[in-house]
Amino acid sequence: MAKTFNPIMALPEIGAAQIELLEKLSNASGVSGDETAVRRIVREALSGIADELTTDVMGNLIAVKKAKTENAPRVMIAAHMDEVGFMLNHKESDGIFRFATVGGIDPRALAGKAVRIGKNGVPGVIGACPIHLSPRGELENILTLNSLRIDVSPEVSEVEVGEYAVFATQFKRLGEISLLGKAFDNRIGVATLIELVKNAPENVELIAAFTVQEEVGLRGAKAVAYRMNPDAAFVIDCTPANDQPAYDGSENVAYKSKLDEGPAIYVMDGRTLYDRRLVRYFSDLGDSYGIRYQYRQPQPGGTDAGPIHLTKEGIPTLSLSVPGRYAHTAAMVIRIADWQGYYRLLAVALRHFSLDLISGERE
Amino acid sequence: MEEKFNLKETLKKTISEAGVSGHEKPARDAIRDIWAPYVDRFEFSPLGNLYGIKEGERKNPDAPKRKIALAVHMDGIGMVVERISGEMLYFAPIGGFDPRILPGQEVIVHSAGGPIPGVIAQLASHLTSKPFIDRPVPLSDLVIDTGLGAAGVREKIQPGDVVSYANLPVEMGKDHVAGHSLDNRASVAAVTHCLRELRRMRHEFDVIAVGTVQEEVAYYSDTLINDLRPDIAIAIDVTFASGPGADDYRTRPLGSGPSIGFGANIHPALAKRLCDLCEEIDMPFTKDPLPNMSGTDAVAIQTAVGGVMTGVVSIPLRYMHTPVEVITMKDVRRVGRLMAEFISRLSEELFSSLKWEDEIDGENV
Secondary structure (H helix, E strand, O other): OOOOOOOOOOOOOOOOOHHHHHHHHHOOOOOOOOHHHHHHHHHHHHHOOOOOOOOOOOOOOOOOOOOOOOOEEEEEEEOOOOEEEEEEEEEEOOOOOEEEEEOOHHHHHHOEEEEEEEOOOEEEEEEEHHHHOOOOOHHHHOOHHHOOOOOOOOOOOOOOOOOEEEOOOEEEEOOOEEEEEEHHHHHHHHHHHHHHHOOOOOOOOEEEEOOOOOOOOHHHHHHHHHHHHHOEEEEEEEEEEOOOOOOOOOOOOOOOOOOOOOOOEOEEEOOOOOOOHHHHHHHHHHHHOOOOEEOOOOOOOOOHHHOOOOOOOOOOOEEEEEEOOOOOOOOOEHHHHHHHHHHHHHHHHOOOOHHHHHHHHOO | OOOOOHHHHHHHHOOOOOOOOOOOOOHHHHHHHHHHHHEEEEEEOOOEEEEEOOOOOOOOOOOOOEEEEEEEEEOEOEEEEEEEEOOEEEEEEEEEHHHHOOOOEEEEEEEEEEEEEEEOOOOOOOOOOOOOOOOOOHHHEEEEEEOOHHHHHHHHHHOOOOEEEEEOOEEEEEOEEEOOOHHHHHHHHHHHHHHHHHHHOOOOEEEEEEEOOOOOOOOOHHHHHHHHHOOEEEEEEEEOOOOOHHHHHHOEEOOOEEEEOOOOOOOOHHHHHHHHHHHHHHHHHHEEEEOOOOOOOHHHHHHHHHHHHEEEEEEEEEEEOOOOOEEEEEHHHHHHHHHHHHHHHHHHHHHHOOOOOOOOOOOOO
C-alpha cells in the first residue's frame, strides 16, 4: 500500500534565474581533477547562505545547512562537479598537441569540434584530414585519439602539456522546452543542489556535497561520505536517455531513461542495488504531489551512490537523475520540465524526510 | 569618414551566415553589404551569383573596354532534412564531406518559420540500422535533435529544409581564424581586401568581384562568364595547408602566402605573370600543381563562351570541409593585395603579352 503525503504547497521552482545559473555552470570548465572553476561558482553562490562551507583535501566542496529542529536527520545530497574532457599530453609541433580523454568519451564524436584549454580558455580545434586527401576506404575507420590533435595555431605559444581542455560548446535554449549545453552531466545536479541549499527546509541537516572525480571512478564521493557519515544520502545526477525511435521504427525497449518522463529513480545500476525503502519513498512522493517520474532502466553505469552506500556501516542511499541525451559529447539536450520535476521531488523529499523511514531493517 | 574597418571581423561575419549550396542568400546579403562601399554597382544572376562591378579608368578611351573577374564561391557544404522520425531528423549531405566530423556538431535547420538550432547525434547502437561498434556511424544513421519534441518538429520542420553548421568563429591568436565555410569565405575576404586596396590605385580594367553559387556541388560558373564576358577570370579558392591529418607533398604551411595554380585548367602565361609579380613585390608564395582539374570554379569558367583566360589563386587552409577549417589572415591579405597589384598593372599592353609561348600576333593574316 503506497504511502500518501499531504502536499506542502509553497515550494521553490526552477525559473529564469536557475536556468541562468545552469548556463554559467555548463559553460565553465571542470574536468575531473580540475574542478576549481566550478567550485568557485558554487562557493560564490552559497557563501553567506550555508552555515559551513569547506573544501576538503581532494577538492570536494561541502556546504552544510543546519536544521532548526532537535535531533534532525542528517541527509547528504551529492552532486558531482566534474565533467569528462581532455588533457594535453604531448607537444608535437608549434601549436599542435596530442591529447588524452579524461573520463569516458567516444572518440567518434571528437573530430570537427572546438575546444577551450586551461584556466584562460585558450581556443583550439580538433581537425580532421580533408576528405579530398583521405585514402580510399579510410572513412570506414574510426578517427582514433592516436590520429587526432588539438590545434591552437602556430601563433599561440602559451599552451602547455598537462593542461586540461573541454568542448567549447556554449549553453543555449532549444525552442521553448529544451536546453542544449556541455556538461549537463552533472552541472544540472550542481545547479539543483545550490538551489536546494538556498531553499533548505528546517527539519533536516542538509549536507550538500559537491564532489570531484566522479567521471574517473566515483572517487571524491568516497572521501566525503566517510568524513560526513550522514544518516541517508541522495545522489543527484544526469543519466543517459537513449529514447529515440529505432531506425526501422521498431519499439525501442532499451532506452535507459526517457525525456519528458520526469526524474529517473534508480532501482539498480552497475554499482548499487538501491534501498527499496527510499525508492518507494520517492515514488510515493511523486504520486502524492503529481510529479511525473520514471524508473531508470536497470542497466550498467554507476553514480556516486556506489561508494557512498558502502561507507562505514553502510548508508541508505538513493540516486535520482535528470534524463539527458548525448552525455559525454560536445552537446547534451535536456528538458526544462524534467529538471523542474527533479528539483520539486528533491525539495519535497527533504521536507518529508524522517529517520523512521530508514530506522528499521533493510528489506 | 569610413567607420573602423576590420577585415577579420568581416570574415567572421560572413562565416556566421549560412550559405549552403543552392541556398546562398544569407551569405550573399552579408557579402553585398561588405562590398558595397567599394564597387560602383551590383548585378545579380538568376542562379544567385553576385556581381560587384568597379569600373576602370582607361588611359586611351579608344582602347577596348576590358574586364577582369575575381570569382569566389559564396556557398559552403551543408545538409538537407530527408525524413522525420518522431523528434529526430534524418538528413542527406549537400556537397562532399567526411561524416565522421558530424556527431556532436551544432547545426541550424532553416525552416519556413525561421532558423531552428539543433545538434547532430549518434544514437545508441541498438537504434541504428545495424550496430556500429568500433566503426563510424554512417551519415544515413545520424540524426538531428532540435529539442522541440515530436509535436514541435511536426509543426515546424519539413523534409527539404536546409541545414547549416552553427558553430561560431574561433579566433586563435591575433591572426588565425577557425570555423566552418572558411572555404570559401576566406577568399571572399581576400577580394574585399583587394577592393579596398584598389581604392588607392588606378586601374584600367573593369573589376568584377563575383560571388558564385553551388561550387560545392557542381561547377556552374560558366553562367557568370555568359553574363559578364570578362577578358580574364581568376578563381580564388582555398588549398590544403599542412597540419594534422594531411602533411604530405600536396600541402603547404599556413602563412606561406598565395598558392598559384598550375595545370591544364590555368593559362600558363597568367600563372607565370602572377608568380613573377609575387617576386617583384617581395611576397612569399607557393606553386599549387593542379595536374587535372583544379576543383574550383575555374573548371567551368575556362571553357565558357568560347574560352576565357583563367587563373587559380588559393589560400592555404587546414581541415578542409570540416566545421573547424583554419586559415591565417596574413594569407588572406596577401592574396587580396596580390590581386590588387596585378589589376593595377593590367593594361592593354600587358594583357596582349599574356600569350602562349609560341603564339604569334595576327596569326593567319
